[in-house]
Each structure stands twice: as C-alpha cells, then as structure tokens.
Amino acid sequence: MTKPHAQNAISAITLAAALGAALSMTSAPVAAAEGANEHCYGVALKGKNDCKAGPGTTCAGTSKVDYQGNAWKSVPKGSCEKTASPTSPTGFGQLQEFKEKA
Amino acid sequence: MTLQAEFSAALLDAERLVPSGLIAWNGSNPDKRFAVYRNNVVTSLIDALADTFPVTLELVGDEFFRAMARVFVAQTLPRSPILAEYGDALPVFVENFPPAASVPYLADVARLEMLYLTAYHAADARPLDNAAFQSALADSAALPNARMRLHPSVGLLKSPYAVFSLWAAHQGAFGIGTVDPYRAEDVLVVRPRSDVEVMPLRSGAFYFLEQLADGASFGDSVMAVGEVQPDFDLVATLSDLIGVGAVIAINF
Amino acid sequence: MPISSSDAILSSNLAGLTRDEIGLRHHSNTTNASYPSGRLPAQAGVGLKPEHYEAVLSTRPKLGFFEIHAENYMVQGGPFHHYLTRIREHYALSIHGVGLSIGAEAGLDKAHLDRLAVLLDRYQPESFSEHLAWSTHGGNFLNDLLPLPYTRQTLDRVCEHIQQVQERLQRRMLLENPATYVEFSQSTMTETDFINAVLQRAGCGLLLDVNNVYVSCTNHNRDTHAYIDALSLSLVEEIHLAGFAEDRDDAGARLLIDAHGSPVAETVWNLYRYTLERTGPKATLIERDNDIPPFERLLEEAMRAQDCLIAATQELTYDVAG
Numbered sequence: 261m262t263k264p265h266a267q268n269a270i271s272a273i274t275l276a277a278a279l280g281a282a283l284s285m286t287s288a289p290v291a292a293a294e295g296a297n298e299h300c301y302g303v304a305l306k307g308k309n310d311c312k313a314g315p316g317t318t319c320a321g322t323s324k325v326d327y328q329g330n331a332w333k334s335v336p337k338g339s340c341e342k343t344a345s346p347t348s349p350t351g352f353g354q355l356q357e358f359k360e361k362a
Numbered sequence: 363m364t365l366q367a368e369f370s371a372a373l374l375d376a377e378r379l380v381p382s383g384l385i386a387w388n389g390s391n392p393d394k395r396f397a398v399y400r401n402n403v404v405t406s407l408i409d410a411l412a413d414t415f416p417v418t419l420e421l422v423g424d425e426f427f428r429a430m431a432r433v434f435v436a437q438t439l440p441r442s443p444i445l446a447e448y449g450d451a452l453p454v455f456v457e458n459f460p461p462a463a464s465v466p467y468l469a470d471v472a473r474l475e476m477l478y479l480t481a482y483h484a485a486d487a488r489p490l491d492n493a494a495f496q497s498a499l500a501d502s503a504a505l506p507n508a509r510m511r512l513h514p515s516v517g518l519l520k521s522p523y524a525v526f527s528l529w530a531a532h533q534g535a536f537g538i539g540t541v542d543p544y545r546a547e548d549v550l551v552v553r554p555r556s557d558v559e560v561m562p563l564r565s566g567a568f569y570f571l572e573q574l575a576d577g578a579s580f581g582d583s584v585m586a587v588g589e590v591q592p593d594f595d596l597v598a599t600l601s602d603l604i605g606v607g608a609v610i611a612i613n614f
Numbered sequence: 615m616p617i618s619s620s621d622a623i624l625s626s627n628l629a630g631l632t633r634d635e636i637g638l639r640h641h642s643n644t645t646n647a648s649y650p651s652g653r654l655p656a657q658a659g660v661g662l663k664p665e666h667y668e669a670v671l672s673t674r675p676k677l678g679f680f681e682i683h684a685e686n687y688m689v690q691g692g693p694f695h696h697y698l699t700r701i702r703e704h705y706a707l708s709i710h711g712v713g714l715s716i717g718a719e720a721g722l723d724k725a726h727l728d729r730l731a732v733l734l735d736r737y738q739p740e741s742f743s744e745h746l747a748w749s750t751h752g753g754n755f756l757n758d759l760l761p762l763p764y765t766r767q768t769l770d771r772v773c774e775h776i777q778q779v780q781e782r783l784q785r786r787m788l789l790e791n792p793a794t795y796v797e798f799s800q801s802t803m804t805e806t807d808f809i810n811a812v813l814q815r816a817g818c819g820l821l822l823d824v825n826n827v828y829v830s831c832t833n834h835n836r837d838t839h840a841y842i843d844a845l846s847l848s849l850v851e852e853i854h855l856a857g858f859a860e861d862r863d864d865a866g867a868r869l870l871i872d873a874h875g876s877p878v879a880e881t882v883w884n885l886y887r888y889t890l891e892r893t894g895p896k897a898t899l900i901e902r903d904n905d906i907p908p909f910e911r912l913l914e915e916a917m918r919a920q921d922c923l924i925a926a927t928q929e930l931t932y933d934v935a936g
Contacts, residue, residue, distance in 0.1 A: 271581040274596075276502035278584075282600035283495050313664040313694065314479040315410030315445040317683045318903035319712045319745065319759060320874030321398060321793070323859030326405040326428065332461055334430070338423035339532065340465045343543045365800075366719045369760065370751040383763070383799045387835040390865035395833075398795040398861070398871060402758040410757070439754035443685045443713025443726065483689035486696075514690075556693055 372396070373403050374436055407435045407448070414449045414479050417532040418456070418472045422465060430459060446483050450476055467523035467543045474525050474560070477517030477551040481558045484515035489554045489607030498612040506581025510574050511611040515558075517551040518571055525549055526562040554607025561606055566594030571603075580612075648817055651786035652740035654679050654706050654852055654897035656927075658919040660912045661901050667697040669909040677916060679706035679740065681899050685713045688729045698737065707739040708852065708899070710821075713755060716775045716789075717748035717762045727782050734783055741852060741897070743788035743821045744779070746772065746809065763798035764808040769815075776816035788819040788851050793826040793858075793872035795833055805830070806844035813849050820846065822893075823854035824886045825878065825901075829870040833863075838885050842892065850893045855886055855919060856901040875904030878915055886919070890926035898923060 363371075368381040384392035408431040412419055419427040434455050440448040453476065456462050457469040498508065519525060524545045531538040548568035550561045563571070566587045573583035587594045603609055657678025662670070670680070680701060687694055714726060734742060747759035762768050779787055791809055803811070813820055822845065831838045857876030863869040878886075878900065890896070900915045 271506045271584065272503050275505045275580055275584065276499060278596045279495070279505070279600055280499055281597045282604060283492065283499070285597070286601045286605045314482065315413040315448065316664070316903075317443070317445055317685045317712045317757075318406060318874065319683065319710070320856070320901070320903045321402045321758065321795075321859075321871045322405045322409075322904065323861060323871045323873050323875075324405055325401055326408060326432065332429075334426040334461065336422035336426050336462065336465050336468075338419070338421045338426065339538050340421040340468070342538045343528070343541055364719050365763065365798075366748060366751050366760075370754070370756060373756060384796045385799050386796065386863060386865075386867075388863070388865045388867050390863045390867065392796055394864040395795045395869065398869070399758060399760060403756050406757045440757065441753055441755065443715075443749070443755045443757075444688045444729075445685065445757070446689055483692045483694065486691035515692075553692065556696065 373400050374439070376400060404432060404435055407440070408432060410445045411435070411449050411452060415452065415472050415475045417475055417529050418452075418468060420532055421468060421471060421528070422462065426461075430456070430462065433459070446479060449479075452476070467521070467525065467528060470519065470521040470523050470525045471528055473521075474519055474529050474549055474551070477519060477549075478558055478560065481515040481517055481551045481553040484553060487514050487610045489513065490604075490609050490611060494612070495604065498614075501614060504614045507579045507614070509577060509579055509613045510583075510609050511613060512571070512575055513552050513554060513608050513610050515551075515553040516571070516575065516608055518563075518568055518575070519549045519551070520568050521548065522546045526560065529560060550603075550606070550608065552606060552608045559606050561602065564595055564599055564602065566591030567599045567602070570594065570596075570599060571608075649780050649784060649786040651788075651819060651851070652738075654708055654740045656895040656897055656923060658916040658923060659706075659708065659897060659899045660909075660916050661899060661903070662698070662701065663902070663906050664694065664697070665906050666909040666912075667693070667701070670701055671697070673909075674704060675909075675913050675916075677705065677913075678897060678920075679708055679899075681708040681710050681901075684709050684711040684730055684733055684742075687733055702737055707737055708741040708743065708897070709734060709737065709739040711742070711744040712759070713749060714744045714779065715748045715750040716744050716779070717746060717760075717768065717772055718750055718775075719748070719771070720751070722775050722778055723750065727779065730779075731783055734785070741788060742783065742785060743790055743852065745790045746792050746812070759792060761792060761794040761796060761798070763800040764803045764805060765800055766802065769803075769808060769811055772812055773816040776812065776818050780816070780818065786818060788821040789813070789816075790821040790823050790854065791826050791830075791845075793823070793829040793870075795869065795871075797834055804844070806841055810844075810846045813846050819851040820849045821852045821854060822847075822850045822889065822896075823856070824889055825854065825856040825858060825882050826872060828879070828882050828885055829858050829872045832868050832870045835867075839888060842885070842889055847889075847893050850889075850896055853886065853889065853893075853896050853898040854901050855882060855898060855915075858882075873904060874901050877911075878918075883918070883922075887922055887925075890922055891929065893926075894930045895923040895926045 365381060372378045372380050380393055380396040384396060386392055386395055408428050411431045434452055438451050453469045453472040456472055462468050524541055524543050524547050526547045526549045527541045528543055531541050548563040550563050552559050569590060570583055570587045573586050584596060655678040659677055659679035659681055662680040662682050687698060711730065745759050748762060749756050749759060789812060827838055827841055831841050855878045856874045857878055859871040859873035861869040861871055898919045900912055900919060902912055
C-alpha cells in the first residue's frame with residue numbers, strides 16, 4: 261500500500277461517518293429546503309426578494325425625469341444609519357444564535 | 363464621426379451638444395426633445411440597477427443610490443441587451459466610490475445581490491436525493507476520491523462584513539439595529555428548485571465549498587479545510603449543504 | 615364612429631403598395647427568399663410579466679396570445695423558463711425583441727442572433743418581431759429604441775439586417791413602426807414610405823403600433839389617419855396598443871412619450887378602430903411595461919380590444935356579403 265492510499269483509507273472511514281451522520285440529521289433535501297434557515301433563525305427568510313426577478317427590458321420610454329447632475333451632495337441616508345456601530349453595545353442575537361447552533 | 367457615434371456620445375454626456383441635423387416641425391429647440399432620449403437611457407438603466415440591488419439601495423436610500431448609479435451608468439454601459447447580466451461591475455465601482463466610503467460593507471451586499479440574481483436565472487438541476495446519498499455511502503471506500511458536484515446556481519461570498527445578516531435584516535428576518543456590520547460572514551446562494559436560498563456559512567465551509575467547486579475530491583477538500591480551519595465542522599456543514607439542496611451529484 | 619366603405623380595405627392596401635417609388639426598382643431583381651411565418655390568432659393578447667405568472671396559470675384567462683420580450687428569457691434556467699413553458703402549453707406566443715438593434719450602423723450582433731435562434735427554437739412562437747430602431751453602439755447597449763434618419767443608406771442597411779435575421783431564424787419577422795421624439799434633416803423620405811419600402815424589399819410583415827403612430831404623429835404634427843392610410847396595411851400581422859405620457863417641447867407643443875405606464879388612451883382606441891376598419895381583425899397586444907397593474911386591469915383592456923376585433927370581424931363579414 262502506498263502512502264496516499266493509506267491516507268485515503270483513514271479518510272474513507274471519517275468521511276463515511278461524517279456523511280452518514282449528516283444524512284441522519286438531515287431529512288430529504290426537498291423536505292428540508294424550507295427548514296434550513298428557519299431552523300437557525302426562527303424566522304422565514306422568504307422575503308420579498310424570493311420572487312424578485314431582477315431588471316426586465318422595456319420597449320417603452322419614460323417620463324420619469326432623472327436629471328441630477330454630477331455635483332455631489334448626496335450622502336447615504338438609508339437603513340445603514342440604523343446599523344450598530346462597531347463599538348455599540350447592542351447584542352447581535354441572530355448571528356450569535358447561528359454560531360451557537362453551528 | 364458617424365451619426366450614431368455622435369448620437370450615443372451625446373446621450374451619455376449632458377454637457378455635449380445634441381447631434382447635428384435634429385429638427386422639430388415647429389422649429390423648437392431640439393435639446394428638449396433629445397433630452398427624452400437622454401433620460402430614457404439613463405433612467406431605464408438606473409431602474410435596472412435598482413431592481414437588481416434592492417438591499418444596496420435601502421442601505422443608502424433612494425436618492426444616494428440613484429445618484430451613485432447615475433455615475434456608474436455613465437461610465438459602464440451594458441455590454442449586452444440581457445439586463446439580467448447588467449450590474450456585475452457595480453460592486454467594484456461601489457468599493458472605489460468615495461462618497462460610499464462611510465458604508466464599507468455596501469459593495470459586499472451588492473455582490474450578494476448579484477449572486478442572488480445570477481442564481482435566480484441559473485441553469486436548473488435536481489438536488490441529489492436521500493437515496494442517492496445513501497448509495498454513495500454504501501461505496502464508502504471510494505468516497506475520498508469522489509467528487510461532489512455543486513448545483514449550477516451556487517454562488518459563494520466571503521466577506522469581512524456581516525453581509526448575510528445585513529441582507530437578512532432587509533428581508534424582515536430581524537431588525538437592522540441588531541446587526542453588527544463589522545462581523546465577518548460567509549454566504550452560500552443557491553436555487554435548488556424555484557426559490558433562491560441564501561444561507562450563512564459555518565467556519566471553514568466557504569473554503570470547503572471552494573475546493574469542491576474547483577473540482578477537488580471529497581477527501582482532498584476535507585483535508586485542505588482541516589489545515590486552515592481546525593474548527594471546521596464537517597458533519598454540520600454537510601448537513602447544511604444536503605438540506606439546502608446544494609449538491610447535485612457524487613461522481614465516483 | 616365612421617363606418618368604412620366596402621372597399622376601404624382594398625383601396626388603402628393598394629395605395630400603400632404602389633407608393634414605394636424610392637429604392638424598390640433598384641433592388642427588384644434581387645428576389646427575396648420568402649420565409650414561413652406562424653400566425654397569431656386575430657384576438658387580443660397581453661404582454662406577459664413575471665408579476666402575473668401565477669394569475670395566468672391559476673385563472674387561464676381567455677386570451678388569444680401572450681407576448682414576451684426575447685431578452686428577458688435569454689437566461690439559462692429558473693422561474694422565467696419554468697412559467698413560460700407552462701403558459702406556452704395553453705397559449706399562442708409572440709416573441710418580441712428589444713435588443714437586436716436592426717438600425718445600427720454596425721453589423722448585427724451575431725451572438726445575439728444566435729441567442730434568439732435558440733430561444734425561438736425552444737418556444738416555437740407564432741410570431742417574432744423587432745423594432746425599426748437602433749439600440750447598440752460600439753458594443754454598448756443603450757436600452758432605448760433610438761431613431762433613424764430615413765435615407766437610402768438607412769434603407770439599404772435595415773433591409774440587409776432584416777434579411778440576415780430572417781435567414782438565420784428561417785422565418786419571416788415583423789417590424790414595428792417607432793415612436794420618435796425628433797426628426798432628422800437628413801431624411802429624404804417619409805416614415806411611411808420608408809416602412810413600406812422595407813416591408814416590400816426585405817419581405818417582412820408589419821407590427822403596427824397604433825400608440826406609436828399617435829405619439830409620433832403628435833410629436834411631428836402629422837395626421838394620424840393619413841399616416842395609417844399610407845402604410846401597406848395588407849402586411850399588418852399584429853397591432854400594439856399602449857399608454858403614453860405627456861410632456862411639452864421647448865416651444866410648448868405637445869411632446870408625447872411612449873411610456874407604457876398607463877391604460878390605452880381614448881384617442882388611441884379611436885385610432886385602433888379606424889385601423890381595424892382597414893386591416894380587418896388582427897392580433898392585438900395590450901403592452902404594459904411600467905407601473906404594472908393587477909392582471910385583471912390588463913385583462914379588461916384586452917377584453918375591450920377583443921370587442922373591437924369582434925366588431926371588425928362582423929364588419930368584414932358584412933362587407934364581403936354586401
């Protein structure tokens with residue numbers, strides 16, 4: 261037996277055990293699909309994005325005017341303002357929960 | 363300069379004179395009429411980007427996003443009429459866009475959204491079912507050299523930011539105020555059937571998937587991860603991947 | 615509503631066909647291969663939007679056909695193909711291109727033509743159509759249907775491109791009349807003469823967008839009825855109806871924008887009926903690309919078009935009998 265084979269022989273047992281264990285804790289992929297994220301978060305992640313198709317073509321013009329020039333005055337004014345700062349004492353429950361389950 | 367060269371240059375540069383030879387029946391200034399075309403091109407492409415990057419937009423607000431997209435559009439037009447492909451260069455642009463510097467995680471959120479759209483339209487394939495996994499298990503001696511084929515829609519993202527949590531917060535999973543954006547997260551995007559699944563990855567799983575995607579064998583992939591990520595949980599990771607439907611074949 | 619005279623259809627077609635003074639004789643010795651074209655039923659149809667996939671499949675409305683934009687389906691898999699395949703099983707299909715850039719100065723994009731061939735092969739649509747416009751330059755896609763000067767040079771180019779398309783796809787295509795906001799001093803022919811010449815030389819059919827007729831005629835102060843009458847109406851195979859938005863030009867004149875974001879205007883319905891009196895019933899699409907309403911709203915507009923088509927059929931029967 262050459263060395264690579266010996267290594268593989270050890271791995272084979274480990275891999276088979278791991279795959280077997282993984283299969284036993286996972287129901288059939290189809291049935292599990294909806295559960296994976298919910299399991300971790302208790303919240304369905306099927307949000308508005310799930311039916312999002314991205315941009316579509318149009319053979320129409322638009323009357324919605326977007327004339328803003330290049331003078332830069334804009335600053336981010338969206339939900340980023342609500343994210344916790346690096347030093348914020350806010351608990352980051354969801355991610356924590358995920359890490360714990362992992 | 364040909365007419366269409368002149369026309370297209372003037373479409374994208376509002377400072378430029380409108381092409382010569384444009385007329386209106388009432389002798390009115392053609393600038394106003396030409397502006398309809400200018401507006402159609404720019405607005406429709408900004409709208410296309412807004413459709414592809416809804417969370418990126420929400421993070422910085424409509425006004426900022428549209429103003430930023432306007433600069434992007436002027437320097438990066440679509441190279442194909444297939445708009446589902448437009449925007450793949452936006453993340454790099456955002457990364458180097460000084461006004462967005464205060465939101466350093468914005469580019470990675472945009473990357474995640476591009477992966478989402480790509481997965482949405484990717485080729486279809488059936489995830490491997492339980493019976494097929496069981497029969498692979500029966501041939502355990504051959505497992506180390508077996509190759510796991512990932513679903514063609516699989517997209518992987520490694521980020522120093524909480525890109526999954528930021529995205530998930532905008533799907534209503536939890537409040538954005540609870541997200542620490544400066545926590546590293548890796549993400550898997552896959553569309554096993556009709557819906558796109560977005561899943562945070564465990565430690566080492568990104569590297570493991572990268573190996574599999576590169577065509578490395580099951581055994582080599584596991585060993586490679588073990589070297590760089592000792593806390594890699596193979597069982598849990600496999601369970602995640604099987605559960606979400608990211609594997610479509612095990613080739614011996 | 616004026617009742618058409620019994621020979622209105624015949625006379626207007628003749629008028630259209632005999633007015634191709636420019637550019638025809640020169641090329642009359644190069645006979646075109648004539649390609650087969652499927653037929654959309656002479657009924658009302660609706661532009662298919664992802665927002666309405668589920669509603670269409672669950673309610674299966676009585677519609678003659680659906681129309682899609684080719685470029686939206688040039689993706690490998692996923693929900694778009696899933697739904698279109700199912701909807702296609704129950705309805706006639708029109709594939710409408712928005713990105714071929716038939717009027718471009720540069721040659722046609724062969725890769726795009728190949729993608730179209732794959733899509734048409736997959737869905738076998740009853741109709742394929744594109745626009746009299748250009749939308750790409752220097753490898754960039756501008757995502758708008760841009761106007762052309764009506765010259766011999768443009769005519770030669772457009773005809774050559776249409777012939778290439780028809781040869782590659784092995785089918786007859788329909789060409790849509792444009793909505794435009796400017797005219798060119800370079801033009802040496804009217805839009806209707808130009809279109810008639812293209813139809814005859816390239817051997818394609820006409821997709822008559824009645825809203826575009828109204829928009830362009832208003833923007834360029836032309837008579838809509840005269841415009842319709844001047845076209846080779848016997849070659850009309852499909853009609854488009856849509857809504858427009860309204861603006862003003864620099865002199866305060868009405869400047870209409872082909873926005874597809876509102877219901878079809880009453881004036882356009884009138885022009886549609888005027889057109890049907892001359893063409894007889896033709897497949898008619900309700901186009902909506904912006905501010906997409908619930909499916910029922912589009913269905914209502916389609917039903918209204920269907921009523922016009924029924925009236926046109928009865929008129930036609932009466933004409934033939936009388």
